[in-house]
Structures are given as structure tokens and as C-alpha cells.
Amino acid sequence: MEARDVPATLIRGAAAIMTGLSAAPRSAGPDIRIRGSVIAEIGALHPMPGEDIVDATNCVVYPGWVNTHHHLLQALMKGVPAGMNAPLRQWLDVVPFAFRMRFDEDMLQTAALLGLAELVLCGCTTIADFHNLYFPGIAFDSSGAIFAAADRLGVRMVLCRGFSARSRPSTTPQPLSMPPETLPAVLADLEKLTASWHDPSPAARRRVVAAPSSLTQSAEAGGLKEVAAAARRLGLRMHSHLAESRDDVIFCREKHGLRPLEYAASQDWIGPDVWFAHLVKLDTEDIRILADSGTGIAHCPGSNARLGNGVARVLDMRKAGVPIGLGQDGGAANDPGDMISEAHFAWYVHRAGGGHDALSIADVIHWGTRGGAEILGLEKVGAIAPGFEADLAVYELDDIRFAAFHDPGIAPVATGVRPRLKRLLVGGRTVVADDQIIGLDLAELRRRVGAAVQRLMTV
Ligand SMILES: [Zn+2]
Known part of the structure; x- marks a missing residue:
């Protein structure tokens, strides 16, 4: 898929954005615009026609x-x-x-x-x-x-x-x-x-x-x-x-x-x-x-x-x-x-x-x-900043254990507990939506895994 096939996306209203950069580890955002495979801009942004809007209220965004x-x-x-x-x-x-x-x-x-x-x-x-x-x-x-x-x-x-x-x-x-x-x-x-x-x-x-x-x-x-x-x-x-x-x-x-x-x-x-x-x-x-x-x-x-x-x-x-x-x-x-x-x-x-x-x-x-x-050596990967690849994890902090965090940006790492993924993007493409991997049947995979483990244990 070429970049032109990837829809423009606007992640709106994130509760926190952790950039992955040591010099400036947080961005106020609260919005991130993606064009093609790349992060185009970050700030208080207005939706544009045709954009895929991701409501990131109560979400924190990390680099993948x-x-x-x-x-x-x-x-x-x-x-x-x-x-x-x-x-x-x-x-x-x-x-x-x-x-x-x-x-x-x-x-x-x-x-x-x-x-x-x-x-x-x-x-x-x-x-x-x-x-x-x-x-x-x-x-x-x-x-x-x-x-x-x-x-x-x-x-x-x-x-x-x-x-x-x-x-x-x-x-x-x-x-x-x-x-x-x-x-x-x-x-x-x-x-x-x-x-x-x-x-x-x-x-x-x-x-x-x-x-x-x-x-x-x-x-x-x-x-x-x-x-x-x-x-x-x-x-x-x-x-x-x-x-x-x-x-x-x-x-x-x-x-x-x-x-x-x-x-x-x-x-x-x-x-x-x-x-x-x-x-x-x-x-x-x-x-x-x-x-x-x-x-x-x-x-x-x-x-x-x-x-x-x-x-x-x-x-x-x-x-x-x-x-x-x-x-x-x-x-x-x-x-x-x-x-x-x-x-x-x-x-x-x-x-x-x-x-x-x-x-x-x-x-x-x-x-x-x-x-x-x-x-x-992936110079355009691993950070949330304009010009970097849009590899983004939008974590939804809906689990009760996240409810009391004074600083939601640290919640996933402070708890060590995986939040639900509202969206995972790689180069602007959606890989996970609403905690479901696109194009992979986990029930079917579980059956294959069970059979493979049985074979490993019995051969
Ligand atoms: Zn090793």
C-alpha cells in the first residue's frame, strides 16, 4: 500500500502524549494530525474534510x-x-x-x-x-x-x-x-x-x-x-x-x-x-x-x-x-x-x-x-513529533486501576498493566482498532497454537 492509500487521521483530545524524546518527553497536544505515513502536526487542531477522527478522550498516546x-x-x-x-x-x-x-x-x-x-x-x-x-x-x-x-x-x-x-x-x-x-x-x-x-x-x-x-x-x-x-x-x-x-x-x-x-x-x-x-x-x-x-x-x-x-x-x-x-x-x-x-x-x-x-x-x-x-538506525521512527513516522499507540485508560491517576501519561508504565488499545497505527495505517488486530482471527490462532504446542510436547 502506498502512502496515498492511507487516509488522513486526526487523533483528538488526548489526555497525555508521551513523545519518546529525551529532550522533550511530553507534548501538550492534545491533537495529532497524520498525513500519509507521517505525523504532520501536533497542537489544538480542527478536523478537516475526509479525516478519520479518533476520539482520544481519556486516552494516552505513546510512540509504538x-x-x-x-x-x-x-x-x-x-x-x-x-x-x-x-x-x-x-x-x-x-x-x-x-x-x-x-x-x-x-x-x-x-x-x-x-x-x-x-x-x-x-x-x-x-x-x-x-x-x-x-x-x-x-x-x-x-x-x-x-x-x-x-x-x-x-x-x-x-x-x-x-x-x-x-x-x-x-x-x-x-x-x-x-x-x-x-x-x-x-x-x-x-x-x-x-x-x-x-x-x-x-x-x-x-x-x-x-x-x-x-x-x-x-x-x-x-x-x-x-x-x-x-x-x-x-x-x-x-x-x-x-x-x-x-x-x-x-x-x-x-x-x-x-x-x-x-x-x-x-x-x-x-x-x-x-x-x-x-x-x-x-x-x-x-x-x-x-x-x-x-x-x-x-x-x-x-x-x-x-x-x-x-x-x-x-x-x-x-x-x-x-x-x-x-x-x-x-x-x-x-x-x-x-x-x-x-x-x-x-x-x-x-x-x-x-x-x-x-x-x-x-x-x-x-x-x-x-x-x-x-x-x-530507523531515523524517522520511535518519536511523536512532526516528520516522524506515525507509529502510535492510543491507550484507553478505561480500566478501573487507571481511574485515580493524577498524571495519566505515566499510568501504563507505572502499573505495568496493558491498557486497551483504542488504536494502533504503523506508518499511519491502523493495525489495531478497539483492541482487535485487523485481519487476524485470534480464536483460530489459539487453535493453531494449541496444536503446535501439543506437537512440540509429544514429538
Ligand atoms: Zn536472545
Whole structure:
């Protein structure tokens, strides 16, 4: 659909508008005019002929959330008993690695639709999905399935093309372990995906990213440098998991003789075009390397807490000038599939550690919206201001728990409870209206999910 096919929209009378911008976190509004895919003006505005009017009385408007680290595949792996109390490496073996080779194309499509439905219903409009279902001889188009699901729901998809080009020692017998790819096959696929899907524009709906599953383990020495050079030649950003647990840091020191960020730097894997998930176990020198190079973090506090890995030092990172975004990390490591509860938890956990004035709700909203979009290189996404893409979540505060808020703008994050979505727009197009996802039958999806989970549990 071209921009000319998108009707002009006027969001009228919002009770509060949170912009996602750190310099000016609120706008008095109370009205927002959208033309085509873009926010045209904000203020006290009069309706114009032909506009689609959204009555935003008793609503707060946020930028659509930008999830900088997710695993849609894991939407079908919630609450797996074998992994509930396991440390990270064992958890990887008994949850995601144990199930992923059981996926066929239908199960992948089901997982992607479920994960995206959860995210869309919390007001998330951009998803960086770390997708790592790739192996020699795979019988279906694994990348295409993710993009197709994103297109069906109408969200922005940043496909982080995961890979492992070397076998990883397992903590358990792995009858269905995924065979590694060769590095030339990975590079060839990155090239093909770039030609097929990648849009470098600042308001892109589809992006491709080079993403070794583990920076320290997924390639032999020198391989990462090759991937980095290829990614930069193709104009792709780079993403990986790094320093998620103490074991990761010990492995990096033993295998490579370096701390995580030193190793990343030695492989050309730092810079403003790189971001890492987790970064829980960093020392001050690592944080300095991040800040000096402009390397970003997908901060995943819920996943880090759920898996018992700790709390990343993002307050120190912020002080040092490290770019920060929020990541939800997928259903297996963080069951809710919800950016509002993630933002709420970030707000709580860093005040618990950092004090009463360590972090405001506006700060957390910035991380989860504009901060994340900057990390992904989506320069026209993630803020409510004229000229930005109209990715807007209009939350209706009709739940009784919101009734007493003196400041309605903070209510969703302060409570951590998802309000009803009066409207969700992505690039001016309506994706959710009156809390219903356009074009997706949730009852039918629930049936598909039930069948897929049964198959995962019994195969
Ligand atoms: Zn992850």
C-alpha cells in the first residue's frame, strides 16, 4: 500500500502524549494530525474534510514500542518445566535448542503470528527478531515466514539473521541438535536476503541484520571479521548476544583470553552499527569501549531476572553515553510477550538498585521507543513529533486501576498493566482498532497454537 492509500487521521483530545524524546518527553497536544505515513502536526487542531477522527478522550498516546531483541520462535516455548530453574547454558539446551529442530513451516508461521500478536496488542510496532532457525538443507523459507507474518500484521520487522558456523558443546545429549552452517553459506544467504528484503531508508518496514547467535561461540577465529566486513559492505547492521551470564565471560576469557568487549573490538564487532543483547556481566572498561565506539545495548531486564543472570549496569552505561534500547527477548526467557511490563520492570529494578531518582518513567519510555529506533538506525521512527513516522499507540485508560491517576501519561508504565488499545497505527495505517488486530482471527490462532504446542510436547 502506498502512502496515498492511507487516509488522513486526526487523533483528538488526548489526555497525555508521551513523545519518546529525551529532550522533550511530553507534548501538550492534545491533537495529532497524520498525513500519509507521517505525523504532520501536533497542537489544538480542527478536523478537516475526509479525516478519520479518533476520539482520544481519556486516552494516552505513546510512540509504538521498539523491541530491539526478540525471538518469535520462542512464542511456543513458554513455561517449559525442564527449563524453569536451569542456569542459562542448560536452559538453552533444554528449551530453545531442544525444540527448534521440531519446527516445520506451519509451526514457525504459528509462532511468528502468536509472538507478533502479543507484541502488537501491547502497542509494539517495530520488532528486531533474532531468528536462528537455519541449517543446511532446511526445507522451507525461514526468513520469508518471519517477514510474511510481519506483513500480515503490518509491523516493522528487523530480521536479525542468526547463525552458528561451528558446533557448540552441549550440556545434555541432543538427539535433535541443529547442524551448523558453513560461513560461506551464511554470507551467501545474507547477500540474498539483502537483495530480497533489506530497505536502508530511515523509515524502513523491513531490514536485515547480520547476527551470530553467540558472538564468542558461533564462528571460528577470523570468521566474525569476515561477517563484519560483508555486513558493512552490504549496509547491514550487526547484532549478537554477549556477556549474558558469568559463564559467558569465563568462556570468553578462557577461549579468547579477552573480556567480552575486548573480544568484540578485536573482531571489528563494535561501532554505531552494532548492538548487543544483555551485556549483564560487564566491567567499567567494557562500558568505556561501548561508549567510545557508540555500540548499543538491547537491555532485557525481564529475561535477565527470569534466568537469574543479574541486572545490567545500564545506569552506568547511560552516564557514559551508551545507546540504550529495550528488548523483550521472547516467550521462553520472558513469558509475558509485553513491552509495557518490560518497561515497568526496568523502571522498578533500576530504582531498587540506583535510588529514588535513578530513572523516570519518561526515561524508560525513551529507551523503549526512540532510543531503540536509534540503535536500529530507523531515523524517522520511535518519536511523536512532526516528520516522524506515525507509529502510535492510543491507550484507553478505561480500566478501573487507571481511574485515580493524577498524571495519566505515566499510568501504563507505572502499573505495568496493558491498557486497551483504542488504536494502533504503523506508518499511519491502523493495525489495531478497539483492541482487535485487523485481519487476524485470534480464536483460530489459539487453535493453531494449541496444536503446535501439543506437537512440540509429544514429538
Ligand atoms: Zn536472545
